[in-house]
Structures are given as C-alpha cells and as structure tokens.
Amino acid sequence: xxxxxxxxxxxxxxxxxAQNRYDPIVNPLKAKGLGELGAYKLLQELSGGIGPRLSGxxxxxxxxxxxxxxxxEMGLQKIHLVPCEVPHWVRGDVEDLTMADGTKLTCCALxxxxxxxxxxxxxxxxxVHSLDEARKLGDKAKGKFIFYNRPFDSSLxxxxxQYGTAGDQRFLGPAVAAKLxxxxxxxxxxxxxxxxxxxxxxxTFEKGGSKVPCVALSIIAANKxxxxxxxxxxxxxxxxxxxxxxxxxxxxxxxxxxxxxxxxEVIVMGGHLDSWDKGRGAHDDGAGxxxxxxxxxxxxxxxxxxxRTIRVVLFMNEENGGRGAAAYADYAKTANEKHIAAMESDSxxxxxxxxxxxxxxxxxxxxxxxxxxxxxxxxxxxxxxxEGGADVDPLAPTKAVIFGLEPESQRYFDYHHSDKDxxxxxxxxxLELGALSMAxxxxxxxxxxx
Amino acid sequence: xxxxxxxxxxxxxxxxxAQNRYDPIVNPLKAKGLGELGAYKLLQELSGGIGPRLSGxxxxxxxxxxxxxxxxEMGLQKIHLVPCEVPHWVRGDVEDLTMADGTKLTCCALxxxxxxxxxxxxxxxxxVHSLDEARKLGDKAKGKFIFYNRPFDSSLxxxxxQYGTAGDQRFLGPAVAAKLxxxxxxxxxxxxxxxxxxxxxxxTFEKGGSKVPCVALSIIAANKxxxxxxxxxxxxxxxxxxxxxxxxxxxxxxxxxxxxxxxxEVIVMGGHLDSWDKGRGAHDDGAGxxxxxxxxxxxxxxxxxxxRTIRVVLFMNEENGGRGAAAYADYAKTANEKHIAAMESDSxxxxxxxxxxxxxxxxxxxxxxxxxxxxxxxxxxxxxxxEGGADVDPLAPTKAVIFGLEPESQRYFDYHHSDKDxxxxxxxxxLELGALSMAxxxxxxxxxxx
Numbered sequence: 001x002x003x004x005x006x007x008x009x010x011x012x013x014x015x016x017x018a019q020n021r022y023d024p025i026v027n028p029l030k031a032k033g034l035g036e037l038g039a040y041k042l043l044q045e046l047s048g049g050i051g052p053r054l055s056g057x058x059x060x061x062x063x064x065x066x067x068x069x070x071x072x073e074m075g076l077q078k079i080h081l082v083p084c085e086v087p088h089w090v091r092g093d094v095e096d097l098t099m100a101d102g103t104k105l106t107c108c109a110l111x112x113x114x115x116x117x118x119x120x121x122x123x124x125x126x127x128v129h130s131l132d133e134a135r136k137l138g139d140k141a142k143g144k145f146i147f148y149n150r151p152f153d154s155s156l157x158x159x160x161x162q163y164g165t166a167g168d169q170r171f172l173g174p175a176v177a178a179k180l181x182x183x184x185x186x187x188x189x190x191x192x193x194x195x196x197x198x199x200x201x202x203x204t205f206e207k208g209g210s211k212v213p214c215v216a217l218s219i220i221a222a223n224k225x226x227x228x229x230x231x232x233x234x235x236x237x238x239x240x241x242x243x244x245x246x247x248x249x250x251x252x253x254x255x256x257x258x259x260x261x262x263x264x265e266v267i268v269m270g271g272h273l274d275s276w277d278k279g280r281g282a283h284d285d286g287a288g289x290x291x292x293x294x295x296x297x298x299x300x301x302x303x304x305x306x307x308r309t310i311r312v313v314l315f316m317n318e319e320n321g322g323r324g325a326a327a328y329a330d331y332a333k334t335a336n337e338k339h340i341a342a343m344e345s346d347s348x349x350x351x352x353x354x355x356x357x358x359x360x361x362x363x364x365x366x367x368x369x370x371x372x373x374x375x376x377x378x379x380x381x382x383x384x385x386x387e388g389g390a391d392v393d394p395l396a397p398t399k400a401v402i403f404g405l406e407p408e409s410q411r412y413f414d415y416h417h418s419d420k421d422x423x424x425x426x427x428x429x430x431l432e433l434g435a436l437s438m439a440x441x442x443x444x445x446x447x448x449x450x
Numbered sequence: 451x452x453x454x455x456x457x458x459x460x461x462x463x464x465x466x467x468a469q470n471r472y473d474p475i476v477n478p479l480k481a482k483g484l485g486e487l488g489a490y491k492l493l494q495e496l497s498g499g500i501g502p503r504l505s506g507x508x509x510x511x512x513x514x515x516x517x518x519x520x521x522x523e524m525g526l527q528k529i530h531l532v533p534c535e536v537p538h539w540v541r542g543d544v545e546d547l548t549m550a551d552g553t554k555l556t557c558c559a560l561x562x563x564x565x566x567x568x569x570x571x572x573x574x575x576x577x578v579h580s581l582d583e584a585r586k587l588g589d590k591a592k593g594k595f596i597f598y599n600r601p602f603d604s605s606l607x608x609x610x611x612q613y614g615t616a617g618d619q620r621f622l623g624p625a626v627a628a629k630l631x632x633x634x635x636x637x638x639x640x641x642x643x644x645x646x647x648x649x650x651x652x653x654t655f656e657k658g659g660s661k662v663p664c665v666a667l668s669i670i671a672a673n674k675x676x677x678x679x680x681x682x683x684x685x686x687x688x689x690x691x692x693x694x695x696x697x698x699x700x701x702x703x704x705x706x707x708x709x710x711x712x713x714x715e716v717i718v719m720g721g722h723l724d725s726w727d728k729g730r731g732a733h734d735d736g737a738g739x740x741x742x743x744x745x746x747x748x749x750x751x752x753x754x755x756x757x758r759t760i761r762v763v764l765f766m767n768e769e770n771g772g773r774g775a776a777a778y779a780d781y782a783k784t785a786n787e788k789h790i791a792a793m794e795s796d797s798x799x800x801x802x803x804x805x806x807x808x809x810x811x812x813x814x815x816x817x818x819x820x821x822x823x824x825x826x827x828x829x830x831x832x833x834x835x836x837e838g839g840a841d842v843d844p845l846a847p848t849k850a851v852i853f854g855l856e857p858e859s860q861r862y863f864d865y866h867h868s869d870k871d872x873x874x875x876x877x878x879x880x881l882e883l884g885a886l887s888m889a890x891x892x893x894x895x896x897x898x899x900x
Contacts, residue, residue, distance in 0.1 A: 030605050031605045155481045157484070157828065381830070410880045427864075429609075429642070
C-alpha cells in the first residue's frame with residue numbers, strides 16, 4: 001500500500017467525522033462497537049463454543065440456553081421462550097457414494113433425505129440440468145439416480161441471485177425424482193467454489209408423498225461424475241444412514257428493551273439460532289444472532305432508553321422447517337402490541353452494504369433520510385421491494401416494515417452449509433459493522449417512528 | 451441462508467439485468483470476466499508462482515520479465531520498458547529481539563533499516579505514542595530504543611484512515627529516533643490484527659542523516675513489551691543483519707491498445723509490480739497488477755477497439771522509493787501525447803465499492819453519470835478530491851484526472867506487508883469485479899472522453 005495514504009489521512013479523517021446531525025448517535029455506537037467487538041465475542045461462544053446446532057439436536061437446546069443466559073447477562077427485559085415443535089433429522093455416520101470403478105465421490109446427505117438400504121443402493125445415473133428436464137424423463141427415470149448438475153450462473157454478480165437460480169435443484173429436485181420413481185437424487189452443491197467440500201441444505205418432499213435418498217456432491221465430485229457420464233452409462237452405489245426422528249420441542253428466545261414512551265410499538269431484530277450440522281454455523285447464522293444481540297447490548301450499555309420497544313428474537317428452525325418463525329408470527333398476530341418493523345440478518349457476517357426492505361419504491365424516502373447516519377457504517381442503500389428473510393417475512397401481516405441486512409455477498413456461498421462455515425471466516429470488524437448498522441436503524445426507527 | 455432466496459430469485463434477476471443503455475458494454479464484460487476469472491489466473495502466476503518481489507531482487511526482475519511476456523501473450527501494442535534505478539535493500543537472515551529474561555519478541559526489520567553490530571545491540575526501552583512525545587525526550591533518548599506503540603484507532607471505520615493516522619510512527623519514527631541519538635527504534639506493526647505476525651514496510655531517514663536499526667513488532671510482542679515496561683525499566687537486545695546494496699537497474703512495464711480515433715489521448719491503468727519480501731504480495735499489489743492486465747485483456751478479447759489509447763503501466767518500486775512512478779511521470783511530461791486519465795488499484799483485491807478521484811466535488815457529475823454502468827459491479831460512488839495512489843499521483847501535472855479503486859477495506863491491514871499477504875486471502879470473484887470496474891471505467895473514458 002501506498003505511503004501517500006499517510007499524507008491523505010489528514011483529509012480522510014475529517015471527512016469521516018464531518019459534523020452530522022446523527023453524530024450523537026453514530027459516534028458513541030462506533031467507538032463502543034468497534035472498540036469492544038462484542039458481536040465476535042458472542043460468536044466465539046455460539047459458533048466456536050457450542051458449534052453446529054441443527055434443530056432437534058442437543059446443541060440446538062444448548063443454543064437456546066445460551067441465548068437466554070446471554071440476554072440475562074445483558075440485562076434485557078421480558079426474556080422468554082416461544083415454544084415450537086421442530087423436525088429432528090439426523091445425518092447418521094455413513095455417507096458413501098462410489099462409482100463402479102471404485103472411485104469415491106465426496107457427498108453429504110441433504111437434510112430431509114431418507115436412508116438407503118443398509119448395504120447401499122446401486123443404480124445408473126442420468127444427468128439433467130433442470131427440474132423440467134427431469135420431469136421429461138418420464139419412465140426412463142424409474143430406478144435411476146437423477147443427477148442435477150446445473151452450476152451457479154457465474155455471470156450474476158450477486159451470489160444470492162446465483163443461489164436463487166440454481167437452488168430449485170436441491171430444494172425440489174429430490175421430490176421430482178421421487179415422483180418419477182427414481183432410486184434417488186444427486187445434487188451438485190449450491191456453491192461456485194470448485195473444491196471437494198459438499199454443501200448440505202434442506203430438501204422438501206410432498207406431504208405424504210414418497211421420499212428418496214438424496215445427497216449433495218462437491219463440485220469436484222459433480223464434475224468427475226459428469227465427465228464419466230460423457231463416456232457412457234455409469235452406475236453409482238449410494239449408502240446413507242440418515243433418519244428422521246419424531247418432532248422435538250424447541251424454542252425461539254426473546255428479550256427486549258421496553259419502550260419508554262410507546263412500549264406497545266415493537267421493532268424486532270433477529271437471526272436464527274439453529275444451523276446445519278456441517279461446519280459450525282458461523283456465517284449462517286451465528287452472524288445474524290450475534291449482530292442482533294450486540295446491537296441491543298450497545299444501545300443498553302450506552303444507557304439509552306428507546307421510545308419504542310426494541311426486541312431481539314433468536315429464531316429456531318430456519319434451516320429445515322421455519323417452525324420458530326411461524327410460532328413467533330402466531331404470537332405477534334394475537335399480541336396486544338403493534339410490530340412496526342422487523343429486521344433480519346441472515347446473509348452472512350460480511351461488511352454491510354445495504355438493507356433490503358419491503359417498502360415500495362415510492363415510500364423509500366421514509367428510510368433513505370437515514371442514509372447519512374447509516375453511511376458511517378458503509379450502508380449506502382435501501383433496496384425497495386427487497387428481501388427481509390425467512391424469519392421476519394411471516395410478520396408481514398402485522399404490517400411491520402420488513403428489513404434484511406445486505407452484506408457483501410461474494411464469499412457467502414463458498415462456506416454456506418458446509419464444513420467451511422467456521423468462525424475463522426468471519427472478520428470481527430465486518431461483523432461488528434453489521435451490528436452497528438442494525439443498532440443504528442433500530443434506534444432511528446424507535447426515536448423517529450416509521 | 452433462507453430458502454426464501456429461492457422464491458425471491460425471480461425478482462432479483464430482472465433487477466440485475468434491467469435494460470440499461472450500458473448493457474452492450476457491461477453484459478459482455480461481466481459474462482467473460484466472471485466466466486473466465488482471468489485476473490486470478492494471472493495472480494496465481496505472479497503471486498503464487500514468482501512470489502515476493504522486493505525492488506532490486508531477482509524476483510522483481512522475474513516479475514518484469516513476466517509482465518512483458520504476459521502483455522505479449524495478450525497481444526498488446528507498443529510493449530516496452532521504462533528504466534529506473536531502484537534501491538536494493540536486503541533483509542538478511544537474522545532478526546532477533548530478546549528481552550533481558552530471555553523472552554523473544556517477534557519482529558522483522560523495517561525496509562531501510564541498518565544492521566546492528568554482529569553480536570547485537572542491547573539497550574533500555576522507552577515507550578512513546580507519537581513522534582512529538584519522542585522528540586520531547588531530548589537527551590533521555592540517547593542510547594535507548596524508542597518504542598512507538600500507538601495502536602490503530604479502531605473507531606475509524608475505513609482502515610486506510612487507521613493506517614493514515616498511525617503510519618507516521620513507522621515512516622518517520624526511526625528518523626526521529628536517529629536524530630535524538632537513540633540506539634534504534636521499535637515500532638508497533640501497522641495493523642489492527644492482534645496476532646504474532648509482524649508487518650514490515652518502508653521507513654525513511656533524512657538524506658545524509660544518521661540511521662538506526664529499526665523493526666516492526668507483532669501486536670502480541672508490542673503488548674508484551676508494553677506490559678513489561680509497566681513494571682519498570684526494561685532492556686532488550688536487537689540483532690539485525692539487513693543491508694542496503696547499491697541501487698540496481700529496474701523497469702516499469704508498459705503496453706497498450708492504441709486508440710483508433712484519438713491515439714494521443716491516453717488512459718493509464720496500473721498497479722505496482724514490486725512487493726515486500728514478507729508474504730507474496732497478493733493483495734499488495736499483485737491485485738492491482740492483475741486487475742489492470744485483466745481489464746485490458748477483456749477489452750482486447752472482446753474485439754473492442756477503443757477510440758482513445760488504453761495503456762497498462764506496471765510500476766516498479768512503489769514500496770520503497772517510488773522510482774518507477776517518477777520515471778513514468780518523467781516520460782509522460784515529455785511524451786507527445788496527452789494523459790487524460792490515470793487509474794490505480796493499490797488497496798487490495800477485495801470487492802470494489804467506489805473510486806477515489808482527483809475531480810473536485812463540483813465536477814463529479816463528469817463521472818457520476820457512469821454509475822449506472824459501474825453499479826453492475828457494485829461500484830456505487832466516486833469520492834471527490836480523493837486518492838489516486840502513489841504511482842499515478844505524480845501524473846497530476848499532465849492534467850490527467852486521477853482515479854484510485856476503493857475496495858472493501860476491513861481485511862487489508864490484517865495481511866498488508868506481512869507473511870499473511872498470500873493468494874489464499876484473495877477471492878477470485880472479488881478480484882475480477884475490480885478488473886471489471888476498471889475495464890468499464892477505462893472503456894467509458896475512452897469512448898466518451900472525460
């Protein structure tokens with residue numbers, strides 16, 4: 001880096017601290033947040049300490065306990081649990097996919113998959129690139145493995161758009177295969193990162209419909225299998241031991257700072273406590289949980305008293321059921337209070353760039369006026385008619401304005417739902433900037449209304 | 451990550467590809483760039499293959515050769531070298547800093563340091579937090595080590611501002627120590643990352659003035675030493691074997707696509723070929739070199755013929771002398787051509803966010819009109835009266851408008867000038883987005899003028 005930075009620093013600093021009517025809000029938040037890096041400390045406990053926490057698991061229970069205790073230590077008010085019954089899927093200790101010549105293909109079961117017979121399931125593979133192509137196979141699919149191998153569209157700049165246009169293969173592909181009488185489904189991992197690490201995630205079967213064993217292949221494995229198929233028909237043998245146990249009681253964890261003037265007007269901030277069982281749920285969604293908690297911790301520890309209630313909800317079971325989101329939305333419908341805003345962080349703990357919002361384009365001025373405050377944390381836009389997230393979107397009927405934090409997206413799907421989603425991939429300052437963005441937006445809504 | 455992304459994808463894609471008068475430019479660039487990831491392939495050769503390339507070293511020579519050959523393979527025009535004499539400082543194989551109780555403090559020599567006597571230099575340490583505090587020591591500094599230990603100001607959001615406000619300690623601290631008759635200088639590394647890896651960098655002594663041995667301490671070592679000093683006076687013994695050899699001939703590497711209509715109007719893009727000898731110069735500044743080359747490669751391979759000349763300059767010796775920048779600026783002064791723009795990337799290969807520009811605030815409309823094109827690559831602003839960089843700023847007298855790529859800054863100083871600046875810290879898509887931003891801006895200037 002250039003030495004001239006030294007000379008220019010004198011210019012940079014005054015720009016960064018230019019007088020601004022939001023200085024009394026953002027300056028203390030900034031100094032405390034970036035000085036203490038509290039979100040990362042919480043992430044060390046949740047992701048580093050507890051680790052993976054799939055719904056129904058002992059670790060998910062531990063995460064609920066941790067959420068309660070953390071809120072108590074923070075001195076939050078009205079701490080309580082919202083009960084929900086969650087699916088309890090267990091990976092099992094055998095995941096093996098072998099080609100006829102003995103080559104191993106690195107894979108992992110998709111969440112919701114059934115097991116194969118104990119000594120495996122051998123069948124021919126048919127490669128397709130879309131659900132439609134699979135459906136058109138008709139009877140040819142019977143007894144075969146359907147191999148969904150459409151890659152991420154690299155020309156899409158935002159990686160969530162890449163996920164969005166490839167994800168139907170994982171989410172619905174196995175159900176389509178089951179309907180066709182296929183033996184199972186093999187799905188190219190939902191990532192653009194061409195290594196040998198498979199990425200799991202939920203798949204859904206029709207209620208009461210038939211199910212098949214299904215796995216995600218690493219990108220290297222998917223390419224290897226596709227290459228083999230070019231030479232002619234190929235068989236693989238899949239052995240999986242996963243199983244679905246009975247639903248298990250679990251909980252959302254809720255705590256707040258009750259509003260001093262309008263306690264019945266509620267601003268929700270949240271992320272999801274559960275994670276996949278691969279990796280340790282650092283970016284997905286340890287980040288959102290710890291950013292939300294840290295945002296409220298900062299407000300509390302600065303001694304600020306919000307006019308409206310600011311509440312953190314740590315949602316359970318986002319990954320494979322959304323039962324926690326549904327339970328909280330049910331509560332919100334009947335509660336004697338008005339949800340005016342609901343904000344979610346579930347796109348990773350990277351440097352924040354914007355917020356998606358449910359506001360229409362014509363109404364975006366209602367929040368754009370706050371960009372001078374948010375830009376201190378490098379938030380430079382609200383995306384109208386944008387995303388909130390799976391946990392706050394069900395609150396739309398309450399008329400709450402929905403927000404979703406939009407961090408830098410390029411690295412997210414390198415780690416997502418895989419062994420690579422660990423805390424060393426999270427930069428403490430980037431995570432804290434997310435927390436600071438959420439704290440600032442929540443505080444402004446609390447003080448100014450929306 | 452939320453499953454709803456799947457549902458929302460249908461909305462995201464049309465937004466990203468909304469009709470735009472710049473589509474005929476950005477769409478082919480995007481598809482080719484993100485499809486081929488050429489910048490990363492070049493970085494594998496330069497940073498992965500050649501490695502560290504300090505001015506005067508054999509590796510720096512190799513990098514010049516590589517630059518020429520790469521331009522030839524790309525089919526650039528008017529490929530040539532601009533000669534310059536560069537400093538030739540060599541680290542040597544002994545860098546040892548030991549406390550009286552035998553504790554080792556992890557350190558590395560600053561570029562430009564002199565050696566200690568062969569059996570080391572033992573002296574008491576005085577800790578200070580600014581150059582002024584050092585100067586005020588007066589005679590008390592004689593024969594002591596001056597220990598500059600002011601940390602990065604974590605409350606500054608942009609890390610270049612942190613570097614700017616701490617960097618005088620490394621850049622000028624040893625010269626101040628030398629003037630005071632101190633034995634040497636110990637400088638807290640220029641990073642906010644609290645680990646045991648020291649970060650080197652240039653220090654400058656007054657011409658003809660005295661010099662002292664000087665090192666950067668890792669943050670852990672600096673904290674340890676500071677802790678020890680709280681208990682009372684402490685001695686350390688420093689042993690360094692670095693030396694400065696005679697200046698060495700070296701070169702900038704230059705190649706271009708000559709303009710089809712106004713060949714004498716020149717747009718320069720560049721980064722610096724040299725790097726520090728710690729790490730492998732991946733972010734600093736393999737990124738800028740490969741982004742610049744890739745930008746021109748994309749334009750060339752798309753078969754586009756720019757109206758004005760677009761030129762890549764790979765500068766030598768940015769890190770410890772700026773001789774390459776001076777040599778090219780000298781050439782530009784007398785050349786029978788007009789430099790209309792000069793663009794540098796020397797802030798890392800992270801996702802781009804904006805461009806600094808020398809344009810005044812009142813003139814920013816001249817480039818802001820292009821934001822609809824650049825925003826495709828997530829460039830959302832030009833910073834007026836901002837930075838270009840050490841290599842293009844000397845071109846200001848040519849009246850060229852200066853630009854400096856501004857990537858996401860949070861991780862840069864974690865790696866900068868240290869063993870950690872290696873290619874595994876670079877995300878291929880983030881790097882390519884930098885190249886695409888530069889290609890787009892250069893092309894628009896070439897076609898529309900400035």
